[in-house]
Amino acid sequence: MKKKLLAMTLASAMCVGMLAGCGGGSSASTDSGDSGASSSGDAYNISVIVKLTDGHFNKVMAGAKAYADEHDNVNVDIQSPTSATSYDEQVNMIETSLGNPSIDALVLAPLQSDSASTLVANTDKVVIALDTDFTSDKKLAFVGTGNKDAAKSGAVAAVEAAKAKGIDKPTVLVVTGVQGDETHEARLAGYKEGVEEAGGEVVEVQYCDGLAEKAATAMESVMQMYPDGIDIVLSSNDDMAMSVVKIIKDSGNAKYADTIVCGFDGNTSAISAIKDGTLGMDIAQLGYDMGYKAVEAAVKALEGEQVDSFIDSGSKVVDSTNCDEYIDDMKAKGLWE
Incomplete structure (x- = not known):
């Protein structure tokens, strides 16, 4: 029994x-x-x-x-x-x-x-x-998730998207989790590496404990520190990314109107925001x-x-070009909330 x-x-x-x-x-x-x-x-x-x-x-x-x-x-x-x-x-x-x-x-x-x-x-x-x-x-x-490699792929995609808009060397803000947390530190390292290799520049890193409210406060501060705008915001989770999107929208600041925001997780709210055009892209675990x-x-x-010492469960960069395909797959698995 x-x-x-x-x-x-x-x-x-x-x-x-x-x-x-x-x-x-x-x-x-x-x-x-x-x-x-x-x-x-x-x-x-x-x-x-x-x-x-x-x-x-x-x-x-x-x-x-x-x-x-x-x-x-x-x-x-x-x-x-x-x-x-x-x-x-x-x-x-x-x-x-x-x-x-x-x-x-x-x-x-x-x-x-x-x-x-x-x-x-x-x-x-x-x-x-x-x-x-x-x-x-x-x-x-x-x-x-192979966090560093996944974050790097998202960073490269974001910088390439910014360059497609005519920005020669995109500036990047990273909002991340608890300092010392291995997951968020790996994502931060991947973001930095991907931005550098793709030809962008990380100008600011904000540790926000992975919390939406702290990311909102950090974004408000960054908008004052960089009045001419930041081209890309890379977040190490979706909650913070969605908070950044809201702060930018509510501010009405034209300098940030075209900022590309990238989340990390693949949550329903983030993927839905890509579909409606409010979030630029997401790294879906x-x-x-x-x-x-x-x-x-x-x-x-x-x-x-x-058993292998590392088992990679995979990741996928989702943007407007493959958003519907991702949603259909989640629905088929009963995971679309």
Whole structure:
């Protein structure tokens, strides 16, 4: 008979209610499908802890759940802290999962990579990094977007689009996440490299903790610092990109009217904004594949199979030329919100 996951923490129980009521975190046990039994004769219980509940991680969680739905020897318990800065909340979730003897593997998207490394240092459970990498000899694999390469591709596309408008050396602002976060730092590095190689110039970097309200404040400040305009804004997530778009629109500043804004994630709001012409482009992560492949990697490791140390879940630059194609694909997968 399969093992059933118990409620792991009060925080995860609260997250269940928030997901049902207002799109907050989640905690769910899933068991269905047709795969063979584990070596112990019981189901593998896998704890999946993400960073927050947003458009990207909704896809990630859907992919993780889909793997469990397809394999009746796999249960997943999915948890999310209430925000991207709820560090203590996520730490509690990690500690609880690692201390629970019924949990066989931890799939973790850490809010703080250094903290994650410390927390898993003494575990004997299978550990898979999801979305955001961290350094640990306990971690068997990182499953996620090749963030630097994905960001670089978006930066090149944005600079080329600006040059097509007749701008010789486009100026670029980057709004990014929490300083030190490996994901956002990799995206920042990719943005810088892509801009330089394509012939643009990064003139300003603003760390905004990945939060829309901080990106709005930063954009207002930048518009005062650069009254003659910035040609491109590259954001390391969609929430910040959409906030920048709103600030530019609400300002009515003609110097920023043609600024190309590029987001990163592939959320419904961002892709819809490309379709209606308010957002220039977006680097879409393939979140569903990310969640699916992360749980798949954990199961392979539990079954004694070797897994690659890095599993790239892929990305795609979306603009007005391929926006409809992307939407159709998301609808076909049931991921268009």
